[in-house]
Amino acid sequence: MHSNGGVLLKVEGIALAFGGVKALADVSFDIRKGEVRAIIGPNGAGKSSMLNVINGFYRPHAGSITYKGRTVRHMRPHQAAKAGIARTFQNIALFKGMTTLDNIMTGRLLKMRGNFLLDALYVGPARREETAHRAVVEQIIDFLEIQAIRKVPVGRLPYGLQKRVELGRALAAEPDLLLLDEPMAGMNFEEKEDMSRFILDVNEEFGTTIALIEHDMGVVMDISSRIVVLDYGRKIADGTPDEVRRDQAVIDAYLGVAHDGGKGA
Amino acid sequence: MHILYAILIGPFVTMAREPAFLIEVLIGGLLAGVMYSLVALGFVLIYKASGVFNYAQGTMVLFAALTFVGMLEAGLPVLLSLVAVIAVMIVLAFAVERMVLRPLVNQSEIILFMSTLGISYFLVGLGQILWGGDVHPLDIGIPSGPLTVHGILINQLDLYAAIVAGTLVAALALFFQKTRVGRALRAVADDHQAAMSVGIPLKQIWVFIWAIAGLVALAAGIMWGASLGVQFSLELVALKALPVLILGGFTSIPGAIVGGLIVGATEKLGEVFWGPVIGSGVEDWFAYILALIFLLFRPQGLFGERIIQRV
Numbered sequence: 091m092h093s094n095g096g097v098l099l100k101v102e103g104i105a106l107a108f109g110g111v112k113a114l115a116d117v118s119f120d121i122r123k124g125e126v127r128a129i130i131g132p133n134g135a136g137k138s139s140m141l142n143v144i145n146g147f148y149r150p151h152a153g154s155i156t157y158k159g160r161t162v163r164h165m166r167p168h169q170a171a172k173a174g175i176a177r178t179f180q181n182i183a184l185f186k187g188m189t190t191l192d193n194i195m196t197g198r199l200l201k202m203r204g205n206f207l208l209d210a211l212y213v214g215p216a217r218r219e220e221t222a223h224r225a226v227v228e229q230i231i232d233f234l235e236i237q238a239i240r241k242v243p244v245g246r247l248p249y250g251l252q253k254r255v256e257l258g259r260a261l262a263a264e265p266d267l268l269l270l271d272e273p274m275a276g277m278n279f280e281e282k283e284d285m286s287r288f289i290l291d292v293n294e295e296f297g298t299t300i301a302l303i304e305h306d307m308g309v310v311m312d313i314s315s316r317i318v319v320l321d322y323g324r325k326i327a328d329g330t331p332d333e334v335r336r337d338q339a340v341i342d343a344y345l346g347v348a349h350d351g352g353k354g355a
Numbered sequence: 356m357h358i359l360y361a362i363l364i365g366p367f368v369t370m371a372r373e374p375a376f377l378i379e380v381l382i383g384g385l386l387a388g389v390m391y392s393l394v395a396l397g398f399v400l401i402y403k404a405s406g407v408f409n410y411a412q413g414t415m416v417l418f419a420a421l422t423f424v425g426m427l428e429a430g431l432p433v434l435l436s437l438v439a440v441i442a443v444m445i446v447l448a449f450a451v452e453r454m455v456l457r458p459l460v461n462q463s464e465i466i467l468f469m470s471t472l473g474i475s476y477f478l479v480g481l482g483q484i485l486w487g488g489d490v491h492p493l494d495i496g497i498p499s500g501p502l503t504v505h506g507i508l509i510n511q512l513d514l515y516a517a518i519v520a521g522t523l524v525a526a527l528a529l530f531f532q533k534t535r536v537g538r539a540l541r542a543v544a545d546d547h548q549a550a551m552s553v554g555i556p557l558k559q560i561w562v563f564i565w566a567i568a569g570l571v572a573l574a575a576g577i578m579w580g581a582s583l584g585v586q587f588s589l590e591l592v593a594l595k596a597l598p599v600l601i602l603g604g605f606t607s608i609p610g611a612i613v614g615g616l617i618v619g620a621t622e623k624l625g626e627v628f629w630g631p632v633i634g635s636g637v638e639d640w641f642a643y644i645l646a647l648i649f650l651l652f653r654p655q656g657l658f659g660e661r662i663i664q665r666v
């Protein structure tokens with residue numbers, strides 16, 4: 091909502107197939123600095139695949155990705171992370187054996203410098219640095235209101251809280267682009283409200299650009315500035331919430347017989 | 356009746372009559388067990404970080420020891436030989452990542468396992484070509500006579516080996532728990548995708564973990580080589596880590612430690628107290644029977660995560 095016009099990321103002509111399944115076909119769109127960009131579409135439309143292409147998990151068969159002015163054919167996951175792209179997953183990918191604190195701490199791995207040997211011995215600068223990172227992590231924990239579960243192994247947390255911890259881990263990297271794959275899936279109304287508020291706060295307070303996949307149309311229309319609509323791997327619409335809401339192709343896709351993804355558009 | 360008594364009761368009577376001897380046997384077993392823990396730890400590290408069950412871990416023990424002895428025999432000073440072997444094991448780690456893990460990324464566990472069989476054969480062959488198939492005595496300057504503490508005999512070589520192994524095990528456990536690199540390793544072990552998403556370079560981690568496993572193998576190879584001579588049967592001794600892993604759980608570092616101690620202690624007790632009744636050589640098979648019992652009743656091991664079938 092803070093969109094100031096500059097393009098942070100642009101994907102052009104992206105194509106991706108798994109065997110015979112065309113997950114993405116000639117998809118192009120851009121994400122502007124500071125905006126909340128939603129990607130919607132029925133189940134299997136290719137939304138998650140798109141995020142996976144952006145952060146380098148999938149290697150597209152065609153197309154290009156321009157991020158911060160640099161154009162590449164594909165990203166590598168740790169390069170994407172280094173360049174400031176952080177993400178959460180549709181099926182929660184937390185480090186289940188670790189505590190909330192440690193999970194969020196891993197989000198700062200890339201911010202940690204320092205001598206490898208000293209680090210291995212855990213003395214001197216390594217120790218001091220650790221303390222500084224802890225402070226940032228504690229801020230995130232306060233921000234997400236999860237102080238009570240700091241020391242709990244995340245495997246034991248309820249689903250809604252796990253999603254929140256996962257957001258915390260992504261935030262710990264202080265990303266420029268935050269990719270959220272269905273951050274509110276499976277949540278009740280109240281949890282969804284909280285999560286929406288966190289996302290908007292991140293966007294407004296830190297100016298973080300956000301790409302968001304979400305099935306709940308109410309939420310999407312509320313918090314996003316522009317929306318890309320995918321169906322069967324193709325882009326069928328792209329525009330503001332009002333434009334997309336009225337788009338005949340979108341209405342057809344969501345009412346189509348073979349699909350049951352959205353909850354009404 | 357006599358047989359039942361001899362098997363079920365007799366040995367315990369002997370133990371009760373000679374507690375000092377019992378303690379002596381137990382200590383000997385535990386010291387040997389620390390070595391098993393060390394080798395098992397090599398397996399666990401690789402299994403956790405790359406999901407590979409590394410059959411070649413035993414061969415790495417052999418190969419490292421052979422290379423070390425070979426350099427000593429070629430006249431290199433001890434320290435230089437040590438540095439050189441360490442370098443060799445690190446190069447091996449790079450080679451494995453480059454030529455085995457990277458091309459096979461995303462393949463199923465069984466395929467990765469098979470590839471480690473290949474690594475194992477390759478290392479055996481290479482070791483044989485380079486250093487020949489003989490038994491090489493290895494003297495690292497530790498007196499081999501027994502030490503007497505409060506009337507209890509302790510083998511000095513075993514003691515030193517256990518101290519070295521124990522220190523390594525403790526250092527690795529701390530390293531995993533406390534450092535940034537350790538945290539990255541735990542993250543990779545826990546969830547590859549999530550680890551990549553926070554920017555952990557998977558390939559570098561693999562090289563690192565295989566290098567550590569190589570060094571662990573080297574330590575074990577030198578210690579075992581010093582007491583048994585460096586020979587191809589070292590590979591089989593190292594395979595004792597397998598029952599240790601079944602006891603401790605394939606993904607658990609504490610499991611590897613405790614499992615090693617249990618196997619070491621129980622097989623020695625079995626050998627000494629039951630050997631006279633059911634024939635010697637108990638030491639050779641006992642660990643496997645123990646593992647079999649565990650597989651029946653607690654397949655996830657003492658500390659492993661419960662195995663839940665996904666449907």
Ligand SMILES: Nc1ncnc2c1ncn2[C@@H]1O[C@H](COP(=O)(O)OP(=O)(O)OP(=O)(O)O)[C@@H](O)[C@H]1O
Nearest residue numbers: 108111113131132133134135136137138139140180
């Ligand atoms: N790793 C993969 N291997 C094989 N097929 C895949 C893979 N990932 C995605 N697909 C296929 O690509 C298509 C698009 O999947 P994708 O997960 O991107 O859809 P989605 O829009 O995120 O759907 P949902 O709303 O259900 O999450 C589907 O047909 C899916 O089965």
Ligand SMILES: [Mg+2]
Nearest residue numbers: 137138139180
């Ligand atoms: Mg999806």
